[in-house]
Amino acid sequence: MRFPFSRPSILTLCLATALVAGCSKEATPPTATGDAGKPAATEPAAVKAVAETDEHSYAEPDKVRTKDLALWLNVDFDKKELSGSATLSLDWLDPKASQLVLDSRDLTIEKVVGERSDGIWEDLKFSLAEADPLLGSKLVVEVPQRNPRVRITYRTSPSASGLQWLTPAMTEGKKTPFMFSQSQQIHARSWVPLQDTPRVRFTYTAKVTSPKDAMVLMSADNDPKAARDGDYEFKMPQPIPSYLLAIAAGDLVFQPISERSGVWAEPSMAGKAATEFSDAEKMMQATEKLYGPYRWGRYDILVLPPSFPYGGMENPRLTFATPTVIVGDKSLVSLVAHELAHSWSGNLVTFSSAKDAWLNEGFTSYVENRIIEDLYGKERADMENVIGRNELAAEYAEIPAAMQVMALKPGVLKDPDDSSTATVYTKGAWLLQFLEQSYGREVFDPFLKGYFDHFAFQSIPTAKFVDYLKANLLDKHPGKVTLAQVEQWVYEPGIPDFAPKTVSPRFDAVDAARKAWLDAGTLPAATLTSGWTTQEWVHFVGGLPERLETTQLTALDAAYKFTGTPNGEIAQRWYPLTVRSGYTPANAAIAAFLQKIGRRKLIMPTYEELVKTPEGLKLAEDTFAKARPGYHPITTGTVEAVIAKAKAGGTKPAP
Template sequence: MHLITRIIQLLSLTLFSCVTQADDNLDWHTQSNYTQIISTHVHLDLSVDFKQKQLSGYIEHTLKRLAPDVTELKLDTRDLTILKVEHFDNQQWHKGEFALAKETDFRGSQLVIKLKPQTTKIRVYYHSTPEASGLQWLSPAQTAGKKHPFMFSQSQAIHARSWMPIQDTPAMRVSYSATIRTDKHLRPVMSADNNPQWHDDGIYQFTMPQPIPPYLIAIAAGNIHHKTMSKQTAIYSEPEYLDVAAKEFEDTQAMIDATEKLYGEYRWNQYDLLILPPSFPFGGMENPRLSFITPTVIAGDKSLVNLIAHELAHSWSGNLVTNATWRDLWLNEGFTSYVENRIMESVFGKKRAMMERTLDSQGLRQEVEELDESDTILHIAMQGRDPDDAFSGIPYTKGHLFLWFLEQRFGREKFDLFLKAYFDNHAFQSIDTRGFIAYLDKHLISQYPGKVTIEEVKTWIFKPGLPTFTPLAQSDTFTKVQQHMDSWLSNRAALSDIPTKQWTVHEWLYFINNLPEEISKEQLALLDKTYQLTLSTNNEIAHAWLLLSLQKKYYVVNQRLENYLISIGRRKLIVPLYEALISDEKTRPFAVSIYQKARAGYHPLAQSTIDALFTEYE
């Protein structure tokens, strides 16, 4: 083991249970006893079985007692088959006693393991099931290469428990290692130190020395190849995506360098990207050292690389400093969205960063009108609810705007120094909302009195909607787009007069999203004929146009719509389209026919979301 790795491990042992969290705000979504005993390190020894669609083997927990009289280790599981348990004491492994409770709700089944006073480690032998919500198993036909199967995990928010028995809470942190066995023609990768060399025996070793919350433990396996982009970055993907992804995301190193200048050292050594098959339900997942990325952002012109900036930003906000519970999600996503925008400004300029902030703000204001008022609170009430319900534009963009508000009030220089110190002082720790407010008050508000009041902060965090003092994001570029749109709609100019040849994806999105409510089908047809919007290969532009077309009943897009919904599984892009189809009785049968073809290729998270839509509109 390298000396520096060992030093990191020793230092991090003191951090596993460090959480800035109020006693009355513990994580409701775990059934583990993480306040009494925790894992400081886990080792996974798993085989990847594509025929059975399961991971099988064992997980080994190295234990640290926080309460000296604790007699049980309680772990989270869901849809796991537990085979046996062993405990380690007196330098030997012994058969252990365990009980698996019945599943009562979406939290799964609590696994209770008896401990002896001298027990230092526990092994749980188990296998996952094909129903695991945190895994997707793809047939060769569902991959880019069409020759080999593919598997990947998605553990956020509480899906890690569906493929390993663990204390599935972001309030605790754990280092991990793994031995993964798979077909010799396939390669596994993890959110750890990935070796780009193929192993002929199909056995791979992984180490993640830094302590991370369990939802960031990630795995994938398939015909995965490697291409270096820079000293610190690389692409992992099927061969079909390798070169185009490396070209699209070649600025990743520049993003790392820019963020280090703003907020301090990148503490994870390598930052690689795994390009997943298009069924991946999210834009990206910030798994440390290896972010999982949807191929839908490979646009050919770097127009959607803000997603890479977002996942990279999590290396500071989320991975380094983590929300202690899922009602504190805004501490991950709001901070990350703010840092993302600062990265984009540093690398691509203020004009682009402001366009992206303006689009996000506009989308947020629409979402605030559509959501239940209680769901527009940053510190959202989550007890009794699936934590996946917390994911909306609220923690992302409202959180971003709150930090932008602080930046404007205190000035960028002071706020940057505060944010850098915040990341440093809470590195490898978890924090809840109350802990953040106390830190903000002590280190910023009280340091510069008269700039921001605690009442204003609490309005942002605990009140619904957007405060009246929310800063307004405005783009001069969009003002010009609006002027061109108004001239066309008022017959003062033709479409051919609008200088669209140099437009960015952001200008197109603003144009489509801001067309008036009363626009006619004839006008839509003219737009389509002039700009070929139905045939757009940019997935964001296509989504905006297809959604508008459905809302205006411009059904000539139906074939493109079907192809679009069958070819990708990113929830952000497909769920609004399905909702528009399902909510209209005339197009619901069309939605059924598409879904019958597409469902098998969607991730379980996407399936459950769309299944619920059909149930809602029955």
């Protein structure tokens, strides 16, 4: 997952409301067995032997583990419902186990059957526990015969936390409804009953029916030449964790980038997206040179409607991406670099619980920066590093020390969506840069490639990485980094004093131009700003004082047209400044922006500022009422919580 430049603060995310959400011979849905020679879905014995838990799942993978999932689903836009069955192929590990415990959220379970050795499917008893606001309902299936396959027939709720249903009016083309999923962190359970924990990896197949005008895609082997006929089949032969299970359906067309990469999008967006993301193949080649072959077949990008709550989601073979990064100059394509990097760090080697999220996002942020440096130069890579580290410093000024630790203790992270983004992304990447600079790339790059190879298609905790690091880098090259230094990065809050620094001469020039304007009122010359990238504008606006005079904001607007900007990275910094400063000429543009965009990290800073005054709170409520039908449930919950807290605590008159 990617939050380019600015990530939502932990304080914002912690406000998000908990998301809730006889015998018969049956026709057998398609079932994957995996490609010959592919890694097995189950983890090696060495990994299984490690005592691990995932407090955000009811599943008991040490007793029984899913090897394969076969889905048979129908997409019903009118009911806002997926219905069908999920067939789990099981590996019974505990000889005494006779229950299958699954995660679910707001699912209607209609029937559960198990396959006998003679091929007959027989009814199994099951119970659905009362729903927990965060974790959903525990689904317990009694399996006294320890059946190798269990099938659950079910349907989803129209308000499933992991699905977004859009009317035609909410799409780019305005003609066809749209549906897409967001399974990370624990939302897969809202559209499939399964062991919803990254500790479990499985292959999967799917047969999906839909209206004939809807193209269906999944995080699997999407055929660019597939006919749009309402009947689709998919196969994912590599084992994945549940949060990488993904589906989308709508008016989608394909635009190729290379032989193994392309863009899926609504027709009016496909060409622009393919142009913006045309470097995807070059990114793949750059990463392969560093860390070994891309192991997922194709790498395609699905551009979703603006309601997508995140920047990107690394669903294997099919990155989900926000259209807000398509600005015409490739300045925000670090998102694609990030999601592609997950093909090694996250999708290939996966954290075993949300407590170790940095193993996914920190590694990926580091690899992303290496890709950006390779394609666009060290100056740009350094600028993005500086932006991230400035935001880390700001976040660490707000959040408790317990959330600044990379390997969290059980119980610290109540909601897995609430990780400290600065910690898991920026601090994690900073540790790897420290190791890279300590050992040199000629040593560190082969080490990291070896790490990806060694743990390929496995899910691991932080301790396992630290052990591997000690054995394969620290001990083999003594005298450079101590285990105590590594443990300070991983297990202690804050950033070590010995962390390497990154500077940006181009940002120094931006700082000088900003200071000259604030001191003397002289706006930066057009000859200077005409060459500024998004990164430089972000740094310029982000470094302005908390409040400005109306005359100052008017001057900036007249010169640079910040109000109404199509660049979300600039907008999400400019609009909070205008709200704090009482600059009402921006209000109409703020309302339009919040109604059009559903990406949390772009809109939440403005909502947070609006709710601080009675006038702003009214604008926030009025705007949210209009925007809500197009927001994803995850976004809706976050905005609702911010508004509710403001109303409960009262607001203050504008300064």
